[in-house]
Amino acid sequence: MNNFPLFFIHIPKTAGSSFRVAAEQYFGSEATYFDYGNGSKETHPDILKFEYESKDRYLAAKSIKKNAKFLSGHVIYPKYAPFFPAKSVVTFVRDPAQQVRSHYEHFSRLHGYNGSFEDFIKENRFANMQSKALNGIWTDAIGFIGITERYNESIALFNKYYGTDIKVLDINKNTAKASGTYTFTERETSLIKKMNAKDYALYDYALIRFELHKELLEKELPLxxxxxxxxxxxxxxxxxxxxxxxxxxxxxxxxxxxxxxxxxxxxxxxxxxxxxxxxxxxxxxxxxxxxxxxxxxxxxxxxxxxxxxxxxxxxxxxxx
Structure with a gap:
């Protein structure tokens, strides 16, 4: 079966920017479509025209399938689900506590969020963002799930599975952060776990699956x-x-x-x-x-x- 176009569900603060830029370099800008909303300069003209102006997603998807090899966006799976076989759906997931904190820092820097970190954790709109993005597809049916903390390994596994040669890039990081990982108080950890139980379940599952898929591909066994x-x-x-x-x-x-x-x-x-x-x-x-x-x-x-x-x-x- 033809794997392309791929549908990359870009979950915020999971190394998705590095992946999508590297994918654009590999596939070429003409074959790379973005959907980052009506107000984004990155959103492809055809998506702006059909999805946001004409309100006809079918025509947007028809253009994607005809012209693109890679679609990326801060969108949830159901948005374009009817147009992509499950093997072509790809994403990255991240340790939920790290994702929540990184998203808080990003929202505070770039979107004027004035609440405390604890306030942020307690807001439902920021909770379980990873599992919400994948709602509607059986987790093991997703073509590829990369692990942010194992980014280089993930890219190698992705390339092996899809027969691509996407490079490892490292962009869109918070340069003000001193170390590679955030640390938390016990109270913060407890709150994050309480508010993001589904994301923890997803991440734990993704880690097990990553090891299994890696083992099967190394042994040249069916995935x-x-x-x-x-x-x-x-x-x-x-x-x-x-x-x-x-x-x-x-x-x-x-x-x-x-x-x-x-x-x-x-x-x-x-x-x-x-x-x-x-x-x-x-x-x-x-x-x-x-x-x-x-x-x-x-x-x-x-x-x-x-x-x-x-x-x-x-x-x-x-x-x-």
Missing amino acids: VRFGQMNILPKDKGKQLNIWACCYEQEEALEADIIVDGQVVEHVKLSDYRALASERNIHREGYIGKSYKYPDTFREGQAVKVVEKQTQIVIFEDVVS
């Missing part, structure tokens, strides 16, 4: 994406409902269902999931599997689903 889908509370521990796919292959993934270490069934993840189709995940939505535990499964037994090619555990449960 498997997977996750759980909703089941009713009464069905938990009694059945599974999962999705999994690999963007680099058209065939459905296969997996073993293992109970207490013994393979009990082979399954193919090829059931239709409307949500996966709507969100352009892969295979037009045919990436799911539902499985009701048979009566032979006993309470307390451990259930695992292991993808065959990589031997990755893509689901774990306990029979209840």
Whole structure:
């Protein structure tokens, strides 16, 4: 599949400026579109014309898909979601406390914010900014999630996966800051964790995923994406409902269902999931599997689903 154009969700203060400038240098200004709002000089003329003047996002996206290889903006995923396959969606995430403090410093310097840091933390509009930006897409379906604290590694991984040669740049930093990281009082840390619980969950997940994707690419194994889908509370521990796919292959993934270490069934993840189709995940939505535990499964037994090619555990449960 063609990876381009890429849709870069530029979350504020996550090293996104360095990445987007490096991407523009690589792809060329003619093939790089920006959407930083109606009042921004950086926003592409076609986006200004169609998105902000004509109020016709479809035509804006049509121009992007025809002419661009890279779209970047302080926008949330749903804005352009219908026009991009999930593999083409990319972003960076950052330790939430560092992101919050950096955003506060930026807002104070450039946007006239007069409140205290504690005031800033308590404002809902500044809370969970990273997870808000990605709302609407299954986290593991996102094509690439870079880690700000591991920026050089992230660029190397990005280039390996997408076959690009984007350079490492280091721009738009707060030069008044003495060290590389901010420090916090216990009260500040507690408040940040309370107000940004979803961002902490996202960041922890992204770190685990980063290591997994790095390992798979180094071993030249398929980059498997997977996750759980909703089941009713009464069905938990009694059945599974999962999705999994690999963007680099058209065939459905296969997996073993293992109970207490013994393979009990082979399954193919090829059931239709409307949500996966709507969100352009892969295979037009045919990436799911539902499985009701048979009566032979006993309470307390451990259930695992292991993808065959990589031997990755893509689901774990306990029979209840």
